[in-house]
Amino acid sequence: MSTEPSADATNESETNGTRTNESEPDRSTTAEREGETTSDAYGPDDGLLVLQNVTKRFGGLTAVDDLSFAVEEGEILGFIGPNGAGKSTTFNCVTGVYPPTAGTVHYDGEDVTGTAAHGMVKRGLARTFQSFRPLEDRSVIDNVALALTPDKLFSLSGFRGGLRERARAICKRVGLGDRMELSPSELPHAGLLRLELARALATDPDLLLIDEPFAGLSGGEVEDVSGLLTDLRDEGLTLVVVDHNMRGLLSLIDRAIVIRFGSKLASGTPEEIRANEEVQKAYLGGGL
Numbered sequence: 001m002s003t004e005p006s007a008d009a010t011n012e013s014e015t016n017g018t019r020t021n022e023s024e025p026d027r028s029t030t031a032e033r034e035g036e037t038t039s040d041a042y043g044p045d046d047g048l049l050v051l052q053n054v055t056k057r058f059g060g061l062t063a064v065d066d067l068s069f070a071v072e073e074g075e076i077l078g079f080i081g082p083n084g085a086g087k088s089t090t091f092n093c094v095t096g097v098y099p100p101t102a103g104t105v106h107y108d109g110e111d112v113t114g115t116a117a118h119g120m121v122k123r124g125l126a127r128t129f130q131s132f133r134p135l136e137d138r139s140v141i142d143n144v145a146l147a148l149t150p151d152k153l154f155s156l157s158g159f160r161g162g163l164r165e166r167a168r169a170i171c172k173r174v175g176l177g178d179r180m181e182l183s184p185s186e187l188p189h190a191g192l193l194r195l196e197l198a199r200a201l202a203t204d205p206d207l208l209l210i211d212e213p214f215a216g217l218s219g220g221e222v223e224d225v226s227g228l229l230t231d232l233r234d235e236g237l238t239l240v241v242v243d244h245n246m247r248g249l250l251s252l253i254d255r256a257i258v259i260r261f262g263s264k265l266a267s268g269t270p271e272e273i274r275a276n277e278e279v280q281k282a283y284l285g286g287g288l
């Protein structure tokens with residue numbers, strides 16, 4: 001698996017799960033871990049998004065290793081793993097940043113393996129980024145309007161008016177209704193996160209992949225954002241959330257997949273994840 005001479009083991013609470021100082025993870029342990037999880041045999045229709053045996057290699061490094069899981073329609077799935085576990089790489093394989101080296105990705109029953117990013121957005125898959133850069137010379141509402149997909153809105157009568165109306169509704173939806181005319185630089189961090197969510201919602205997704213929404217938020221803000229995400233799910237969206245804030249994440253999600261060294265370590269309800277000894281070890285000191 002990984003031969004990464006990584007120096008990314010800087011998070012002391014997750015040092016056990018990084019690849020630092022490890023040339024090869026223990027294969028037999030991996031096999032034992034897999035034995036503890038539910039069956040890894042998924043069919044294309046087992047969820048809105050289904051990964052089957054997805055592997056991604058960068059040269060000699062295997063960042064994602066034969067990973068299979070399904071995201072069920074209407075759920076909030078937590079996608080958890082220590083630093084360097086392969087979470088972003090998995091997201092990148094799904095959202096068309098690059099194709100997987102092996103394995104297949106099905107979206108809404110169709111094989112979308114290797115589909116480019118704009119094609120995945122068109123199919124209804126949106127993504128937020130942890131480090132996002134809105135256009136600073138545009139207002140909040142303009143940033144949202146620019147993310148709208150015109151082919152879903154175009155009408156001969158009022159193309160521009162329609163866009164603005166829709167952007168306004170989305171700003172209100174994410175709690176930015178009273179800050180639409182501000183510049184992004186005037187928003188606090190939690191406001192920027194709401195703007196990033198708004199930009200993703202502007203593509204009219206069915207499935208939203210959200211990268212570390214709780215990073216940098218206070219306890220109260222975590223609760224507010226969790227409330228917003230729960231509302232979005234209740235309105236019909238399917239959500240996959242990645243975050244290191246295990247406590248915040250476990251109180252939000254319906255189910256979690258935990259990965260380590262690019263492979264599945266555990267899956268289950270928040271209660272099952274909290275009680276899982278392998279997860280406890282991977283997050284030694286993480287306060288589950």
Ligand SMILES: Nc1ncnc2c1ncn2[C@@H]1O[C@H](COP(=O)(O)OP(=O)(O)OP(=O)(O)O)[C@@H](O)[C@H]1O
Nearest residue numbers: 004006058063081082083084085086087088089090
């Ligand atoms: N483009 C790339 N080229 C080479 N190696 C990469 C590339 N992208 C990621 N990696 C490596 O793949 C492994 C998995 O990285 P990835 O970013 O997917 O982990 P992660 O779980 O998202 O980590 P974090 O929580 O720190 O963001 C790491 O060892 C990383 O250094």
